[in-house]
Amino acid sequence: xxxxxxxxxxxxxVVHSGSGEPDLLYIDLHLVHEVxxxxxxxxxxxxxxxxxxxxxTVSTEDHNVPTENIDQPIEDxxxxxxxxxxxxxxxxxxxxxxxxxxxxxGIVHVIGPELGLTQPGMTVVxxxxxxxxxxxxxxxxxxxxxxxxxxVLATQTLPQPIxxxxxxxxxxxxxxxxxxxxxxxxxxxxxxxxxxxxxxxxFRGPVIEALSMEGRMTVxxxxxxxxxxxxxxxxxxxxxxxxxxKPNSPTGExxxxxxxxWQKLRSDDDAVFDRExxxxxxxxxxxxxxxxxxxxxxxxxxxxxxxxxxxDPAEREAAERALEYMGLEADTPMSSVPVxxxxxxxxxxxxxxxxxxxxAIIEGxxxxxxxxxxxxxxxxxxxxxxxxxxxxxxxxxxxxxxxEPGCSMCLAMNPDKxxxxxxxxxxxxxxxxxxxxxxGRTHLVSPQVAAATAIAGYFATPEDL
Amino acid sequence: MEPVHIIQGxxxxxxxxxxxxxxxxxxxxxxxxxxxxxxxxxxxxxxDDPEFVLNDEAYSAASILIAGPNFGTGSSREHAVWAIQQxxxxxxxxxxxxxxFKNNSTKNGLVPVEVETKVGNRLLEEVQRQPLLEFVIDxxxxxxxxxxxxxxxxxxxxxxxxxxxxxxxxxxxxTLANETSIxxxxxxxxxxxxxxx
Numbered sequence: 001x002x003x004x005x006x007x008x009x010x011x012x013x014v015v016h017s018g019s020g021e022p023d024l025l026y027i028d029l030h031l032v033h034e035v036x037x038x039x040x041x042x043x044x045x046x047x048x049x050x051x052x053x054x055x056x057t058v059s060t061e062d063h064n065v066p067t068e069n070i071d072q073p074i075e076d077x078x079x080x081x082x083x084x085x086x087x088x089x090x091x092x093x094x095x096x097x098x099x100x101x102x103x104x105x106g107i108v109h110v111i112g113p114e115l116g117l118t119q120p121g122m123t124v125v126x127x128x129x130x131x132x133x134x135x136x137x138x139x140x141x142x143x144x145x146x147x148x149x150x151x152v153l154a155t156q157t158l159p160q161p162i163x164x165x166x167x168x169x170x171x172x173x174x175x176x177x178x179x180x181x182x183x184x185x186x187x188x189x190x191x192x193x194x195x196x197x198x199x200x201x202x203f204r205g206p207v208i209e210a211l212s213m214e215g216r217m218t219v220x221x222x223x224x225x226x227x228x229x230x231x232x233x234x235x236x237x238x239x240x241x242x243x244x245x246k247p248n249s250p251t252g253e254x255x256x257x258x259x260x261x262w263q264k265l266r267s268d269d270d271a272v273f274d275r276e277x278x279x280x281x282x283x284x285x286x287x288x289x290x291x292x293x294x295x296x297x298x299x300x301x302x303x304x305x306x307x308x309x310x311x312d313p314a315e316r317e318a319a320e321r322a323l324e325y326m327g328l329e330a331d332t333p334m335s336s337v338p339v340x341x342x343x344x345x346x347x348x349x350x351x352x353x354x355x356x357x358x359x360a361i362i363e364g365x366x367x368x369x370x371x372x373x374x375x376x377x378x379x380x381x382x383x384x385x386x387x388x389x390x391x392x393x394x395x396x397x398x399x400x401x402x403x404e405p406g407c408s409m410c411l412a413m414n415p416d417k418x419x420x421x422x423x424x425x426x427x428x429x430x431x432x433x434x435x436x437x438x439x440g441r442t443h444l445v446s447p448q449v450a451a452a453t454a455i456a457g458y459f460a461t462p463e464d465l
Numbered sequence: 466m467e468p469v470h471i472i473q474g475x476x477x478x479x480x481x482x483x484x485x486x487x488x489x490x491x492x493x494x495x496x497x498x499x500x501x502x503x504x505x506x507x508x509x510x511x512x513d514d515p516e517f518v519l520n521d522e523a524y525s526a527a528s529i530l531i532a533g534p535n536f537g538t539g540s541s542r543e544h545a546v547w548a549i550q551q552x553x554x555x556x557x558x559x560x561x562x563x564x565x566f567k568n569n570s571t572k573n574g575l576v577p578v579e580v581e582t583k584v585g586n587r588l589l590e591e592v593q594r595q596p597l598l599e600f601v602i603d604x605x606x607x608x609x610x611x612x613x614x615x616x617x618x619x620x621x622x623x624x625x626x627x628x629x630x631x632x633x634x635x636x637x638x639x640t641l642a643n644e645t646s647i648x649x650x651x652x653x654x655x656x657x658x659x660x661x662x
Contacts, residue, residue, distance in 0.1 A: 145569035250657035
């Protein structure tokens with residue numbers, strides 16, 4: 001029997017295996033940020049340990065950083081202390097660090113790929129659940145907790161139990177209004193929040209193959225939302241073209257050797273997956289979440305579900321609670337629900353292509369009166385590129401706030417937050433209660449839907465404008 | 466990590482599904498650089514509601530948390546585990562756990578007890594009826610016993626996780642025993658892999 005892509009990468013990274021023991025995997029790249037690392041560095045100091053491979057470790061500050069006035073001192077003292085702690089740790093342990101204001105600074109999952117640090121066949125970890133993003137390159141990438149961050153810092157390895165394999169195949173062709181975000185939201189609708197637990201998911205099929213690297217990153221990014229350990233996509237010409245010439249990509253003869261090796265990174269034809277989901281891409285219309293977990297998803301042009309229609313009592317109860325929290329009535333058309341805030345950003349949708357797609361919709365239009373709108377580029381490089389293309393002018397001209405890079409309103413650790421009962425259309429990845437600010441009501445959408453919603457003032461697809 | 470053999474105590478029924486890590490500990494709490502002091506952040510948004518089950522005096526001594534399916538989904542924040550432990554809990558029972566949360570739990574000696582949905586629902590009902598019902602969780606036998614209602618059930622526990630819990634072992638020292646294998650592996654890594662040297 002053949003092997004799947006994830007099994008091939010796994011097998012090529014086993015340092016040690018023993019019966020009854022998890023495999024010990026070598027880690028090729030460890031990305032570090034301010035939130036999940038301070039206690040790990042403390043652990044190293046307490047035990048007199050060093051960072052084994054500072055050369056395979058890169059850190060940046062993203063979760064906490066303000067997105068305005070970054071030339072001023074950070075006002076929130078606790079955030080400031082956490083960021084200064086990371087800078088001091090990076091200095092002490094000899095780790096490359098990109099601080100706020102540096103062109104390479106940004107959301108970890110945006111900077112890794114754009115610096116060419118993420119390459120096919122690698123193992124990538126980070127103390128952040130959206131590390132699955134890097135799977136878009138055919139890498140095995142997953143989020144870890146702080147104990148594991150300390151483990152990787154000290155040993156450059158991680159003990160990992162074998163995972164099941166899962167194939168998610170998207171057939172056909174996407175309708176023109178739909179994007180990668182709609183694909184992954186549709187997968188979430190089908191899999192639910194627990195459908196991937198215990199498995200590594202491989203996305204494949206013609207719809208996935210037709211996506212750009214940015215789109216593939218959006219899809220892999222949300223793998224953790226259905227519980228998968230990781231999500232990945234076989235590398236192909238699109239991948240190689242993206243990587244060619246990136247700062248950390250191989251050059252010359254090494255590039256040729258690398259591409260030859262990367263081309264072998266695909267699941268064998270006779271590989272058998274433990275689980276399988278097949279969706280028809282032609283039916284994937286623009287999606288939106290209505291509830292408080294990312295599996296609670298409907299078409300933007302649909303209506304709020306009625307809890308009575310759920311057969312499973314737990315799901316019915318969850319739906320009732322979600323509607324109460326979200327301040328929504330069953331059977332309401334989403335297109336009649338007004339929004340207060342539109343957020344374009346996060347490790348899911350803050351790359352250049354996302355900003356281009358949103359800008360194309362708002363160009364020559366104005367944000368609906370009273371709607372707060374912000375665009376937060378994923379990194380210094382994305383911001384620079386967008387400004388070179390004049391996208392910042394389009395956003396500002398329409399009434400959007402154009403901000404500095406960071407995680408921002410995705411998780412409300414910096415000053416960008418929703419107020420209680422404030423409703424957002426957000427291109428981020430989680431609509432949990434309070435995720436974007438206490439009492440805030442989040443609806444997850446694509447950049448295209450976010451842009452159209454900002455103009456309409458109500459949830460809308462570009463087609464509705 | 467302290468070794469864990471037997472957990473004996475009462476339980477609190479948190480009858481909700483999809484309790485994500487943003488509910489367990491909201492992101493404002495993650496700015497701290499310490500490893501302690503997270504108990505006040507546990508479910509802090511729900512705790513304002515006097516009806517919230519963790520505010521119920523009847524359950525104030527509970528050391529086991531029983532929840533609906535998909536407990537601990539969402540972010541990788543280990544702060545969620547620290548908050549639960551620092552609030553006095555030693556085990557969480559749920560039909561399904563978020564994978565990173567589950568992993569983080571065992572690294573800290575918080576025992577995730579995965580049960581069938583049917584069993585989970587029964588436990589929630591029993592504890593809602595009898596707040597002082599005594600549970601015994603035996604790590605060595607991977608077994609939960611509730612003598613008063615004559616009910617017991619096993620739960621899945623990976624052999625290596627069980628060993629680490631029972632002996633309070635530190636993963637890093639175990640791994641470093643394989644130092645020679647790590648060094649040997651490093652010699653054969655592909656030439657083009659990125660490095661910040």
